[in-house]
Amino acid sequence: MSEHFDVLIVGAGLSGIGAAHHLIRRCPQKSYAILEGRDAIGGTWDLFRYPGIRSDSDMYTMGYSFRPWTDPKAIADGASILNYVRDTAREAGIDRHIRFNTRVTRANWSSDSATWTVEARREDETVRFTCNFLFMCSGYYRYSAGYLPDFPGAERFMGTIIHPQAWPADLDYAGKRIVVIGSGATAVTLVPELAKTAAHLTMLQRSPTYIVSRPGEDALANWLKRRLPAKLAYFITRWRLVLLGMWFYRLCKKKPEQVKALIAKGVRAELGDAFDVATHFSPRYNPWDQRLCLVPDSDLFKAIKSGRASVVTDTIELFTESGLRLRSGAELDADIIVSATGLVLEVLGGVQISVDGAPMDFSKTLNYRGAMYSSVPNLASAFGYTNASWTLKCDLTCEYVCRLLNRMERRGLRQVMPRNRDPDMGTQPWVDFSSGYFHRSIHLLPKQGSKRPWKLYQNYALDILNLRYGRLDDGVLEFSNPVSAPAERAA
Ligand SMILES: Cc1cc2nc3c(=O)[nH]c(=O)nc-3n(C[C@H](O)[C@H](O)[C@H](O)COP(=O)(O)OP(=O)(O)OC[C@H]3O[C@@H](n4cnc5c(N)ncnc54)[C@H](O)[C@@H]3O)c2cc1C
Numbered sequence: 001m002s003e004h005f006d007v008l009i010v011g012a013g014l015s016g017i018g019a020a021h022h023l024i025r026r027c028p029q030k031s032y033a034i035l036e037g038r039d040a041i042g043g044t045w046d047l048f049r050y051p052g053i054r055s056d057s058d059m060y061t062m063g064y065s066f067r068p069w070t071d072p073k074a075i076a077d078g079a080s081i082l083n084y085v086r087d088t089a090r091e092a093g094i095d096r097h098i099r100f101n102t103r104v105t106r107a108n109w110s111s112d113s114a115t116w117t118v119e120a121r122r123e124d125e126t127v128r129f130t131c132n133f134l135f136m137c138s139g140y141y142r143y144s145a146g147y148l149p150d151f152p153g154a155e156r157f158m159g160t161i162i163h164p165q166a167w168p169a170d171l172d173y174a175g176k177r178i179v180v181i182g183s184g185a186t187a188v189t190l191v192p193e194l195a196k197t198a199a200h201l202t203m204l205q206r207s208p209t210y211i212v213s214r215p216g217e218d219a220l221a222n223w224l225k226r227r228l229p230a231k232l233a234y235f236i237t238r239w240r241l242v243l244l245g246m247w248f249y250r251l252c253k254k255k256p257e258q259v260k261a262l263i264a265k266g267v268r269a270e271l272g273d274a275f276d277v278a279t280h281f282s283p284r285y286n287p288w289d290q291r292l293c294l295v296p297d298s299d300l301f302k303a304i305k306s307g308r309a310s311v312v313t314d315t316i317e318l319f320t321e322s323g324l325r326l327r328s329g330a331e332l333d334a335d336i337i338v339s340a341t342g343l344v345l346e347v348l349g350g351v352q353i354s355v356d357g358a359p360m361d362f363s364k365t366l367n368y369r370g371a372m373y374s375s376v377p378n379l380a381s382a383f384g385y386t387n388a389s390w391t392l393k394c395d396l397t398c399e400y401v402c403r404l405l406n407r408m409e410r411r412g413l414r415q416v417m418p419r420n421r422d423p424d425m426g427t428q429p430w431v432d433f434s435s436g437y438f439h440r441s442i443h444l445l446p447k448q449g450s451k452r453p454w455k456l457y458q459n460y461a462l463d464i465l466n467l468r469y470g471r472l473d474d475g476v477l478e479f480s481n482p483v484s485a486p487a488e489r490a491a
Contacts, residue, residue, distance in 0.1 A: 002128035005031045007405070008118055009135045010349055012036035012098050013043020015382035015394045016137035017085050018064050019401070020094040025066070026402035029409070034094070034137075035120055035129070037103035037349075041089050043139055045082040050167040052193025053078035056185045056294045058214075060221060060237045061245065061389040064088065068234035070225065074218040075296040102127065107134055109355045109377055114414035114481075116378065132414065135401060136381035137394075138349025147342045147440070153318035159335045164190065165343070171336075175199050179324060179332050181316070182340030183209040185293050190340060192299040195308040202332055203311045204324070208283045209293050210263050213270065216296035242392065242460055249288055249387050256286035263287065270301035280311045288387060345441035348381060366454045367430055367446045368418035368476065369466055371397045374454075377417040380404075386431055387458050396460075400467040407472050413481045418453075420476070426450030432458070 007023060009016050012034045023032055040046045045053075055062055059076045063069035067088055071080050089095045099122075106119040118129045146165035154161060162168065164186050174197040180187050183205035195201040220240070224233040252259045260282070267281045283290075295301070303309040314326040323334040353360045355376060365373040370393060371380045380401045384390025404416060427447040448456045453466065453476055473479075 002117070002130050003033070004115075004130045005033050006131065007032040007133045007135055008116070008129055008131040009034045009137050010036075010104050010351070011043060011137040011139060012038075012041045012089070012100075013137065013139055014045070014081075014085055014391060015139070015384075016043070017041065017089045017094055018391065018394055019135055019137050019382060019398045020097065021064065021066060021088060021092050022395070022398035022402050024092060024094070026399070027405050027409075030405060032097060033129070034098040035102045035104050035118070036098050036100050037143070039100045041095065041098065042082045042085050045078050045085060047143060048078060048165065048167075049169065050164040050186070050190060051173075052189050054189055054296070055081060056189070057389040058218065058241055059084075060218070060234065061241050062391050063234070063238075064391060065238075065395045068230045070230060070234075072217050072222050074221060075214070075216050075294065104138075104349060104351050106352045106354070107379075108353075108357065109379075111356050111377070111415070114378070132378060133401075133405060134379045136348045136351070136379065138346075138351070138381075140345055140383065141343035142346040142350070145344070146339075147344045148339055149341055151316060151319055151339075153320065155319075156321055157319040157323070157337065158321050159323075159337060161337050161339060163339050163341070173198055173336055176335040177323075177333055178202070178336045178338065179204050179334040180338045180340050181205075182342070183207070183293075184340065184342065185291065186342075187340040188293050188295055188300050190338060191309050192295075192303040194338075195303040195306075198308070201303070201309040202334075203309060204316070204326075204332065205280075205311065205313050206315050208279075208281050208313060209290070210283055210287050211281060211293045211295055211300065212263060212266060213295050213298040213301060242388070245388050246460065252287040252292075259287045267301070270298055271305060275304075279313050291386065345445070347444055347446070353379070362446045363444050365446045366418075366420055366425070366427065366449050367456065369400065369453050369470075370456050370463070371400055371467070372418050373446060374418055374420050377415050385458055385460070388460060392460050393463060396463050396467040404472060408479065411479070413479045415480045417478050417480075418476050419478050420449065420454065422451070425454060428455075430456070 007030055009019050009032060016034050020032060020034060023030060054077045055075055058074040059069040060074060102120045102122045104118055104120045108117050115130045115132055116134045120127050146163045148163055173194055176198055177200050178194055178198045179202045180190050181204050187203055188211060191201055191203050221237040224236055264277050264282055267277050304311060314328050317325045317327050324332045347362050360376060367373060370383060382394040382397050384393045408416060428450060429442050430445045430448050448454060453474060
């Protein structure tokens with residue numbers, strides 16, 4: 001026997017809890033459950049436990065549209081974010097709808113019954129559910145392990161090698177010599193925190209990242225909070241920061257040289273003219289070609305300036321018994337090496353999805369409005385922005401899914417699917433980003449189209465128009481009842 005729900009949400013992270021909240025509010029008549037592979041709410045913010053874990057975007061845009069972020073910190077620590085997600089789930093009663101330890105492995109759409117049959121592993125057994133709509137809020141990376149390059153000689157190293165995705169709770173790093181490999185958000189978070197008690201901390205990067213310091217607390221936001229009702233203060237701050245972010249992103253794309261110079265000037269002001277900014281903080285790419293790293297209250301720069309941390313820009317030749325040998329010939333001694341080398345992307349939670357028994361290859365699908373996939377019925381996924389906070393887009397996707405469900409309910413329709421009929425539609429990579437983890441997996445990811453509604457603009461204002469107000473009957477979405485024959489489908 002399988003349980004049936006109108007909507008099944010996969011994942012109880014920031015997106016899955018947000019999706020349930022939108023559903024309760026906008027489609028109160030729909031039954032739903034959340035299937036979560038782990039034993040906890042929070043996804044990323046529960047999984048990652050490395051010292052200093054925090055957001056690198058402000059919480060006024062990373063918080064939900066419906067729940068003000070009231071903590072004074074704008075760049076918040078992982079525990080506060082986790083509490084925010086958990087409180088949202090508890091207060092709305094969403095936590096009672098979550099099936100924990102239920103890892104979805106397969107989902108098959110049946111056109112005859114207009115239902116998904118979803119299979120999941122729970123301990124040693126396979127459990128089955130059916131639903132009318134499948135909402136994938138499963139994040140974008142593999143949970144079982146992060147990306148660890150094949151480091152030559154790693155087995156010889158006598159110390160400890162750690163990936164931040166699996167930080168040992170009992171690791172004692174006080175007084176130890178630590179090398180953090182990487183220069184992304186995780187590395188720049190770890191460095192100032194570990195440097196507080198380590199004997200010395202070296203951030204070893206193959207190439208630099210753009211790093212910008214910003215106050216950990218937003219003074220204007222906190223001033224507004226003291227004077228206005230929480231929702232109004234949140235609304236104003238959120239829009240101020242959204243517009244500021246959009247303006248800065250545009251500036252980076254239009255005048256990259258000007259922004260490069262501005263960022264370099266900021267770093268020089270932090271570290272002094274004697275510091276080699278050109279080598280260690282001047283990336284080869286343009287600002288926002290990869291994710292820009294925010295550090296709160298100059299914490300990274302303060303750690304470097306104090307001498308507790310240093311930056312080395314070089315390539316690893318091999319691991320030795322006592323540390324690392326670099327291509328320049330330099331040696332770095334270490335007791336602990338932290339490989340902050342990133343994530344392994346995973347499409348739709350690693351679930352094998354099929355339509356009428358035919359397995360779907362998502363790399364051959366086109367992403368529709370950043371929410372659905374060509375020729376895949378009754379399925380949406382929450383995937384956030386790469387150039388702004390994740391939740392801004394996920395909130396809009398949830399609104400869109402609710403609009404769709406309500407429209408179908410009103411018209412008595414049971415199936416909806418975007419189909420590309422434009423022979424001139426070009427395809428492009430899903431994500432216009434040169435970061436290593438996207439490049440490693442780009443061949444597995446869905447594509448975006450060259451035109452609306454298949455093109456992703458990574459632009460919140462445009463997405464509000466498209467997803468909140470755009471026409472549902474756009475000639476691309478096919479509503480059907482009864483079902484169309486499987487043979488008609490084409491990507
Ligand atoms: C270290 C780190 C810092 C970040 N900082 C920021 C930031 O500052 N700002 C920002 O905008 N973004 C940030 N991100 C991106 C971040 O992942 C998102 O902001 C957000 O937390 C993603 O939420 P999510 O619910 O979509 O996915 P996740 O948090 O990944 O949650 C997905 C959930 O789905 C579950 N799941 C996955 N597959 C299955 C399956 N097959 N069956 C059942 N359950 C499944 C997982 O167990 C998990 O609980 C960061 C990411 C990382 C890794």
